[in-house]
Amino acid sequence: MTISNPNSETSAVDDAVLKAASVVRIVDDDEAMRRSYAFMLTMAKWRTKLYPSAEAFLDEDDPEIPGAIILDVRMPRISGLALQDRLSADGNDLPVIFVTGHGDVDMAVRAVKRGAFDFMLKPVDPVRLKKAVTEAIRASWIKANEARRTMDFSGKWALLTQREREVFQLIAEGCLNKEAAFRLNIAERTVKFHRASACRKLGARTPQEIAAIWLALKESVRSSGGA
Incomplete structure (x- = not known):
């Protein structure tokens, strides 16, 4: 079973x-x-970081690095659903892909309504997982890019130096x-x-925003007929 967020986008x-x-x-x-x-994703050239618990994730992860989260639903102490709520409360908008051996339709719908990008039952199909990760991260980048698209x-x-x-x-x-x-x-x-200095002038605060601004700049050049 897999239930994807209907608002997810591709680009x-x-x-x-x-x-x-x-x-x-x-x-x-x-x-x-x-x-x-990790093996499935590394073979597809994705970088991964592994956490044995929600607590380890909260203690060690850097939320400013773009990406996604593959999250087990049932874990000791802090469950996957509880971690999702915590991330939402903290303003962490990394896309979440739930995986579980104990899911049902109601749980999946609840997770997606809370903002999860996808919900899968174990054993996870490698092709489906890699596709979900790609689409989740792409959609996240699109969201950041579109938030900046209206800005010139x-x-x-033009205010940046050549070195910047x-x-x-x-x-x-x-x-x-x-x-x-x-x-x-x-x-x-x-x-x-x-x-x-460049980030200050362009208003970029995170690596994801840096990448989104650069994509917007390249798109602006193409649209104007530049090199």
């Missing part, structure tokens, strides 16, 4: 960009399940600060300085 957002900048969190108290999902980034982009533009583009395309420093042959602290 031609490049999968390579999504995978470079996103992390799929896997929260399940069953180690074998965690490793199984071209004027703000170079750094911003590399970070938006998935480079870490250290990688950007190597490619530009500058110090990592210099990358951090220009990254902070």
